[in-house]
Amino acid sequence: MTESFASTRPIYLQLADRINRQIVRGDLKLGDKLPSVREMAIESNVNPNTVQRTYRELEAMGVAESRRGQGTFVREDVHMFTELKENLKREEIEEFVRVMHELGLQDQEIQTSLAAFLNRTKEENDD
Amino acid sequence: MTESFASTRPIYLQLADRINRQIVRGDLKLGDKLPSVREMAIESNVNPNTVQRTYRELEAMGVAESRRGQGTFVREDVHMFTELKENLKREEIEEFVRVMHELGLQDQEIQTSLAAFLNRTKEENDD
Amino acid sequence: MTESFASTRPIYLQLADRINRQIVRGDLKLGDKLPSVREMAIESNVNPNTVQRTYRELEAMGVAESRRGQGTFVREDVHMFTELKENLKREEIEEFVRVMHELGLQDQEIQTSLAAFLNRTKEENDD
Amino acid sequence: MTESFASTRPIYLQLADRINRQIVRGDLKLGDKLPSVREMAIESNVNPNTVQRTYRELEAMGVAESRRGQGTFVREDVHMFTELKENLKREEIEEFVRVMHELGLQDQEIQTSLAAFLNRTKEENDD
DNA sequence: GTGGTCTAGACCACA
DNA sequence: GTGGTCTAGACCACG
Numbered sequence: 068m069t070e071s072f073a074s075t076r077p078i079y080l081q082l083a084d085r086i087n088r089q090i091v092r093g094d095l096k097l098g099d100k101l102p103s104v105r106e107m108a109i110e111s112n113v114n115p116n117t118v119q120r121t122y123r124e125l126e127a128m129g130v131a132e133s134r135r136g137q138g139t140f141v142r143e144d145v146h147m148f149t150e151l152k153e154n155l156k157r158e159e160i161e162e163f164v165r166v167m168h169e170l171g172l173q174d175q176e177i178q179t180s181l182a183a184f185l186n187r188t189k190e191e192n193d194d
Numbered sequence: 195m196t197e198s199f200a201s202t203r204p205i206y207l208q209l210a211d212r213i214n215r216q217i218v219r220g221d222l223k224l225g226d227k228l229p230s231v232r233e234m235a236i237e238s239n240v241n242p243n244t245v246q247r248t249y250r251e252l253e254a255m256g257v258a259e260s261r262r263g264q265g266t267f268v269r270e271d272v273h274m275f276t277e278l279k280e281n282l283k284r285e286e287i288e289e290f291v292r293v294m295h296e297l298g299l300q301d302q303e304i305q306t307s308l309a310a311f312l313n314r315t316k317e318e319n320d321d
Numbered sequence: 322m323t324e325s326f327a328s329t330r331p332i333y334l335q336l337a338d339r340i341n342r343q344i345v346r347g348d349l350k351l352g353d354k355l356p357s358v359r360e361m362a363i364e365s366n367v368n369p370n371t372v373q374r375t376y377r378e379l380e381a382m383g384v385a386e387s388r389r390g391q392g393t394f395v396r397e398d399v400h401m402f403t404e405l406k407e408n409l410k411r412e413e414i415e416e417f418v419r420v421m422h423e424l425g426l427q428d429q430e431i432q433t434s435l436a437a438f439l440n441r442t443k444e445e446n447d448d
Numbered sequence: 449m450t451e452s453f454a455s456t457r458p459i460y461l462q463l464a465d466r467i468n469r470q471i472v473r474g475d476l477k478l479g480d481k482l483p484s485v486r487e488m489a490i491e492s493n494v495n496p497n498t499v500q501r502t503y504r505e506l507e508a509m510g511v512a513e514s515r516r517g518q519g520t521f522v523r524e525d526v527h528m529f530t531e532l533k534e535n536l537k538r539e540e541i542e543e544f545v546r547v548m549h550e551l552g553l554q555d556q557e558i559q560t561s562l563a564a565f566l567n568r569t570k571e572e573n574d575d
Numbered sequence: 576g577t578g579g580t581c582t583a584g585a586c587c588a589c590a
Numbered sequence: 591g592t593g594g595t596c597t598a599g600a601c602c603a604c605g
Contacts, residue, residue: 072202242598243596331581391589406551410553418562428566435558
């Protein structure tokens, strides 16, 4: 039997991913306060317990810290930021390379195809 | 309001994607018979109509052809195969570039990071 | 055994044909909104899914475009219009020639008969 | 309300049409015996009464004649044959011209388009 | 058996 | 409201 559909990564991790990306993009700055558990639960249409678990996860990853009575904040740690960015980058690259290998491409071809694509879109924007 | 989760690509397209990848990988050869609509429906835990729609989609894309009373087959057309492979490649690259841009990387940095990653893993395999 | 009767062209295609003819005749102008799926289903005494399929077909043919939440529209593309008209013409001619051949006429005779008919009706109108 | 689908010409007339075409094509010769009502009913998947009505219609049109105790035969009348052929031809041409006019073509253009089509298919067969 | 069509009815996403 | 997707289940046509 083939696998089913309906992507299965737990919601609390999907939410953590999203917040991580917001940090790396700069939509969330170091030191910023995250929405309260309840706010975030409403915004994201999930259960507050799920958000709670996401925030715990972010703490465990060293990305956020909760301050009793004040809320949860992005840690003010440049090293964390750099590392987070590197991690996301690495994960994306790993996945990309894995899939391209699956499509039968060699390392060299992957780089060539990427370069060609970037040149193509660059030219389009030059028009 | 933030977007919700799992706003999934329609099942019939996910299934088409999966079949396309099987063809490009060589798990399905040109001329191979796909599972019957009913078989595939059971394998994939979806309704036969959904599979029907997938097969119709594959036919519209020129990837498969249905022979009434016999089944649905991968078209024996090398040109199709080449094009399909190119399309999947392009889509993966587009998505990769999109995400990397979202992480704040410039075109140049994307290429550098990829090259670095490939060198690193290459050295590991050389060990 | 002789063939049965009324082995009809699928309803969703008959409906597409009808709409195409309305466009070519000018009953539907480029950019016009088609009746909503539900309206058309009632007007035509068919299931909404059947209309949906018709509209999907028209979209695949490049004749219509669906705008989620707004409706389905005749594409505003003169090239499409010209091509559609040519296609309908060709199909009618093919069918006509096929039937006339079946009645035992040669290509030359078909043209002669048509010319005679047109002259006859022209004279009638001159009266 | 738009018209419904499911073509409505009565079966007994559809069957008469079919027989007429067989005569004009020469599949049925003058003087040939038509299948018995029962045979034809089985062949055509219709009720014997329907066939009976078809044969009556063919008699009324002067195309067939029933001989008590022997069956129904194509009338041995060359004039009838010529006229029948002319009628079918005329009907097809009328319909064709009607539709082409509906597509916006002038008499002259109809002839030109037909000639072009015949030349095109002729060349293909010359290949 | 196969794929193809159609219906009925549900729910979702967009706006 | 709109179109889009999915399910359930029926029936047909081809071979």
